Amino acid sequence: MYDNNNGYQQFYTDSVTPTEPTKAPKPPRRKNGAAKVLALIAAVAIVGGGAGFGGAFIAGRANSAIVSSNENINSVPSGTTSEMLESNTTPTLNDLQSGASIYHSVNSDAEYNSDGTFMYTRDLVSAVRDSIVYIQVYVNYHGEDILYGSGSGIILSSDGYILTNNHVVEDMTSYTVQVSSTDPKSGTVSTKDYDAELVGTDSDTDIAILKIKASGLQAAVLGDSDSLHLGDDVVIIGNPMGLQTSVSKGVVSGLNRQISSNDRALSSIQTDAAINSGNSGGAMFNMYGEVVGVVNEKLINDYSENLGFAITINEAKTVIDDLVNKGYVTGRPILGFTCLEIPEDMRRYGMIPGLRITDIEKDLAIADSELVVGDTITKINGESVTTTSQVSAILKDKKPGDSVTVTVIRLDSLGREREYSFDIVLSEKVGQ
Numbered sequence: 001m002y003d004n005n006n007g008y009q010q011f012y013t014d015s016v017t018p019t020e021p022t023k024a025p026k027p028p029r030r031k032n033g034a035a036k037v038l039a040l041i042a043a044v045a046i047v048g049g050g051a052g053f054g055g056a057f058i059a060g061r062a063n064s065a066i067v068s069s070n071e072n073i074n075s076v077p078s079g080t081t082s083e084m085l086e087s088n089t090t091p092t093l094n095d096l097q098s099g100a101s102i103y104h105s106v107n108s109d110a111e112y113n114s115d116g117t118f119m120y121t122r123d124l125v126s127a128v129r130d131s132i133v134y135i136q137v138y139v140n141y142h143g144e145d146i147l148y149g150s151g152s153g154i155i156l157s158s159d160g161y162i163l164t165n166n167h168v169v170e171d172m173t174s175y176t177v178q179v180s181s182t183d184p185k186s187g188t189v190s191t192k193d194y195d196a197e198l199v200g201t202d203s204d205t206d207i208a209i210l211k212i213k214a215s216g217l218q219a220a221v222l223g224d225s226d227s228l229h230l231g232d233d234v235v236i237i238g239n240p241m242g243l244q245t246s247v248s249k250g251v252v253s254g255l256n257r258q259i260s261s262n263d264r265a266l267s268s269i270q271t272d273a274a275i276n277s278g279n280s281g282g283a284m285f286n287m288y289g290e291v292v293g294v295v296n297e298k299l300i301n302d303y304s305e306n307l308g309f310a311i312t313i314n315e316a317k318t319v320i321d322d323l324v325n326k327g328y329v330t331g332r333p334i335l336g337f338t339c340l341e342i343p344e345d346m347r348r349y350g351m352i353p354g355l356r357i358t359d360i361e362k363d364l365a366i367a368d369s370e371l372v373v374g375d376t377i378t379k380i381n382g383e384s385v386t387t388t389s390q391v392s393a394i395l396k397d398k399k400p401g402d403s404v405t406v407t408v409i410r411l412d413s414l415g416r417e418r419e420y421s422f423d424i425v426l427s428e429k430v431g432q
Helices: 082-086 121-131 313-325 344-349 388-395
Strands: 045-047 132-141 144-155 161-164 174-182 189-202 207-212 233-238 246-261 264-271 283-285 291-300 308-312 337-342 354-360 376-380 403-411 417-425
Touching (some): 121 233, 144 233, 189 313, 207 313, 246 308, 264 313, 308 313
Antiparallel strands (some): 045 291, 283 291, 291 308, 403 417
């Protein structure tokens, strides 16, 4: 994501400048937002393609204390398109990809290697560039939508389903998508802007789906990220700093990098290709012209260069069907509490190591348990816990409806520590 209000407005062809104040408002926070965490965020942060003011996607989120979604629970997100609500159809990813081709606009002079890969990057770019879109996001301020930032997206289907990052659209109130079309003979590029609706989003995988009312779009072909090898050439296409359809090239620098998001490890591809703010949601292509990754992060500190990451397309594929048809990812278990992480070394200050409960989701099964705000969870199923990532690991193979045994320390009326154990039924995580 790229922040339009952080000194780079000259890069926009369609920028909106607020009359007052001169600085854009912060994006609205969700209701029932997560509790603040006491620890400081590490100085070395991974951000969403260099995301700007208010739009950072911080990998690891090491200090997040959220074990529950802690958001309004709706069976269908408010952003789901009316057409989908009225339709009985449930398109699958295979349906969306029907008719997708790399060769819509390949120049007849394009040359290929013996293995079928493009010999020249320019021919690959010519073939796939129209499958990448430019996304602008807005926040509402005093009743007016103000341009807040931008990102990139990948066309999934000819009728307008768009794949992007959750952190590009998170907390935004409206979205526009600019689609390019290139004449294969003259090379002339024309563009068209569409209003978009949010179909579904998932913060765990940093994936979101937008929908525009369109037809005849050039859908990207989704490849197999498991077929990548270290050293393979890859091409990144996106809109860094609002510079539309920018191309960078590099190699696969690392595979199966486990980048943490909301306490869930994402399988990511590391690359040395240039990634900047605004590349978020764009595509990493292999030399066949297939999408193998969704660009979302880069490492920024004083000691590193050229450390960019993309979510593997195989990881994204696991959630697309649910996001298109449900608006959220089904089957994920959730306990449903918000907490503070108390590490072991805080015992010397008289604090109980574990997860200090600060809120309990009243609409989930946990509300019927004996857990109360102020309890400190020390064990789940007999395993000691002091971080939410440890909880996620314990719940990884569970499903909604399963039960877990929770051990807590609770202070009695005289301030004495009492230990209790009881079972909690897992609910289904709905929404982000």
